[in-house]
Amino acid sequence: xxxxxxxxxxxxxxxxxxxxxxxxxxxxxxLCLEPLFAAHDYLARMLDLSVAKLLSDPSSHLxxxxxxxxxxxxxxxxxxxxxxxxxxxxxCFDALQIVAESSLANYAAEIQRLCAGCAIIVEGEVVPSxxxxxxxxxxxxxxxxxxxxxxxxxxPIQPKPHSFEYLREVAHLRPRTNTFxxxxxxxxxxxxxxxxxxxxxxxxxxxxxxVTGNDCEGAGQMFRVSTLDFLNIPRTSEGKVxxxxxxxxxxxxxxxxGQLNVExxxxxxxxxxxxxxxxxxxxxxxxxHLAEFWMIxxxxxFASLVEDAQLAEDLLKFMFTALLAERGxxxxxxxxxxxxxxxxxxxxxxxxxxxxxxxxxxxxxxxxAIAKGHKFDYPVKWGTDLxxxxxxxxxxxxxxxPVILMNYPKEIKAxxxxxxxxxxxxxxxxxxxxxIGEIVGGSQREERLDLLDRRIEEMGLDKAAYWWYRDLRRYxxxxxxxxxxGFERTIIYATGMAxxxxxxxxxxxxxxxxF
RNA sequence: UCCCUCAUAGCUCAAUUGGUAGAGCGGGCGGCUGUUAACCGCCAGGUUGCUGGUUCGAGUCCAGCUGGGGGAGCCA
Numbered sequence: 001x002x003x004x005x006x007x008x009x010x011x012x013x014x015x016x017x018x019x020x021x022x023x024x025x026x027x028x029x030x031l032c033l034e035p036l037f038a039a040h041d042y043l044a045r046m047l048d049l050s051v052a053k054l055l056s057d058p059s060s061h062l063x064x065x066x067x068x069x070x071x072x073x074x075x076x077x078x079x080x081x082x083x084x085x086x087x088x089x090x091x092c093f094d095a096l097q098i099v100a101e102s103s104l105a106n107y108a109a110e111i112q113r114l115c116a117g118c119a120i121i122v123e124g125e126v127v128p129s130x131x132x133x134x135x136x137x138x139x140x141x142x143x144x145x146x147x148x149x150x151x152x153x154x155x156p157i158q159p160k161p162h163s164f165e166y167l168r169e170v171a172h173l174r175p176r177t178n179t180f181x182x183x184x185x186x187x188x189x190x191x192x193x194x195x196x197x198x199x200x201x202x203x204x205x206x207x208x209x210x211v212t213g214n215d216c217e218g219a220g221q222m223f224r225v226s227t228l229d230f231l232n233i234p235r236t237s238e239g240k241v242x243x244x245x246x247x248x249x250x251x252x253x254x255x256x257x258g259q260l261n262v263e264x265x266x267x268x269x270x271x272x273x274x275x276x277x278x279x280x281x282x283x284x285x286x287x288x289h290l291a292e293f294w295m296i297x298x299x300x301x302f303a304s305l306v307e308d309a310q311l312a313e314d315l316l317k318f319m320f321t322a323l324l325a326e327r328g329x330x331x332x333x334x335x336x337x338x339x340x341x342x343x344x345x346x347x348x349x350x351x352x353x354x355x356x357x358x359x360x361x362x363x364x365x366x367x368x369a370i371a372k373g374h375k376f377d378y379p380v381k382w383g384t385d386l387x388x389x390x391x392x393x394x395x396x397x398x399x400x401x402p403v404i405l406m407n408y409p410k411e412i413k414a415x416x417x418x419x420x421x422x423x424x425x426x427x428x429x430x431x432x433x434x435x436i437g438e439i440v441g442g443s444q445r446e447e448r449l450d451l452l453d454r455r456i457e458e459m460g461l462d463k464a465a466y467w468w469y470r471d472l473r474r475y476x477x478x479x480x481x482x483x484x485x486g487f488e489r490t491i492i493y494a495t496g497m498a499x500x501x502x503x504x505x506x507x508x509x510x511x512x513x514x515f
Numbered sequence: 516u517c518c519c520u521c522a523u524a525g526c527u528c529a530a531u532u533g534g535u536a537g538a539g540c541g542g543g544c545g546g547c548u549g550u551u552a553a554c555c556g557c558c559a560g561g562u563u564g565c566u567g568g569u570u571c572g573a574g575u576c577c578a579g580c581u582g583g584g585g586g587a588g589c590c591a
Binding site: 074097151161163288293484487499511 | 516525526527540541542543546547548549550551552553559560581582583584585586587588589590591
């Protein structure tokens with residue numbers, strides 16, 4: 001028996017019928033997954049259901065015939081003549097208990113050989129559960145094995161706690177674990193909340209470029225983008241690499257920020273944001289750094305640092321409100337197994353206003369702490385960047401919740417930040433979060449061309465390279481401001497996960513890009 | 516990149532002053548049970564990250580390398 005696999009409607013539905021008893025694994029006929037447009041035959045006699053839908057309203061499904069698809073978490077046999085299969089389709093945290101009785105045709109041959117990782121389709125009736133731990137279960141009338149686990153002995157995901165370090169080595173299978181399933185849903189929930197927040201407030205999502213010809217976007221090492229033949233690099237007469245022969249006819253890199261580009265659209269659409277991947281080629285080996293990470297960068301016209309800070313606070317509160325409302329199941333897991341205080345932390349962030357503090361006042365607080373005997377490894381001095389330990393003191397010890405630190409010395413901040421009237425500081429802000437450090441970095445931008453040019457010169461940058469950025473200040477310039485929110489750091493803060501490598505599907509870090 | 520630390524079965528870990536490798540989980544088989552981190556018994560499973568050195572003898576000591584973790588810097 002060979003089932004046609006053409007995917008054509010009409011043919012497939014009927015030819016998918018097959019015997020369930022016996023048959024070696026090797027000879028098993030591959031299942032044809034009915035295309036959606038042929039599914040009405042099935043819909044007519046049973047629901048096609050996600051585990052989330054079923055478990056979110058179990059009583060309304062009681063007594064109904066359903067069809068669920070997913071992957072086996074565990075199987076427990078009872079010699080009373082039935083097996084329990086935990087089925088997960090990733091639609092929610094909980095798995096669905098399937099009860100398969102020995103009267104099923106393929107019980108001995110297949111169901112009793114199910115193990116973690118097997119893909120199955122189950123048809124059956126939703127019934128009240130006899131056991132504890134779940135209110136309903138599905139009494140199977142048919143269990144079809146779609147994909148076996150080739151070698152159960154070495155299937156990397158076992159029904160037991162694994163270390164996150166180990167799971168990074170099997171990043172293609174770690175989405176099947178409780179933790180990473182939860183991370184995937186939380187990440188999606190937060191991303192959609194970001195878009196909803198901005199959309200509801202009249203912002204446009206601007207797709208800023210990934211490849212940039214601007215080699216001075218900001219500090220930090222960039223990844224080169226090139227199609228030149230490494231074994232035969234064209235040279236100029238001075239012996240330098242001849243980038244005029246490269247794909248774009250110039251030297252290009254992966255972007256480290258969408259900000260400069262999004263500012264141009266801000267100067268036309270007023271309220272804009274970017275949300276996409278950014279790339280840093282720094283050799284950073286910490287739990288908070290990735291070479292490829294996602295960042296949200298809004299930019300608002302006719303706005304100052306005050307509105308900028310309020311926007312950042314409102315965005316974070318909106319995201320976390322959505323998280324609590326939509327992913328209570330996953331957050332409960334994080335509270336149970338990862339970080340006991342995570343739900344309380346998210347709730348308190350939503351409930352209380354962020355503390356606002358001038359950099360200068362922050363320094364004064366730190367100096368007062370030292371006077372009272374608090375020990376820091378590094379000295380505190382106005383005009384220098386705060387060390388991690390200083391930031392931690394302010395947000396964790398002094399305030400106990402996020403702090404918006406504002407108006408930094410201009411020497412330690414980027415050239416485009418707006419100079420304050422005191423001549424010493426710029427309208428910059430960082431939001432520091434307990435346990436994480438800097439989660440947001442932003443500023444009001446310098447909209448005055450002469451002052452911008454002076455900073456470009458003072459910092460030894462090439463004015464010509466910023467010609468289009470400077471044009472914005474020549475043609476209808478307006479005060480504007482924006483910030484960057486690190487998406488992975490936000491997820492860490494919400495879930496209590498310890499490492500950014502475990503809140504992104506595939507982490508890119510120095511010496512690590514297997515998947 | 517710097518400092519500290521780690522690398523033993525598919526996974527999590529043991530192995531005394533250097534004396535030739537062990538448990539739990541997972542897997543296979545059997546038993547038992549409306550089970551739910553199930554339980555009980557048996558079985559299989561290892562070039563101890565790599566390269567070199569010291570030694571009669573190295574999982575153990577030394578050097579280098581590779582990779583992981585923690586901290587720092589850079590930043591989000």
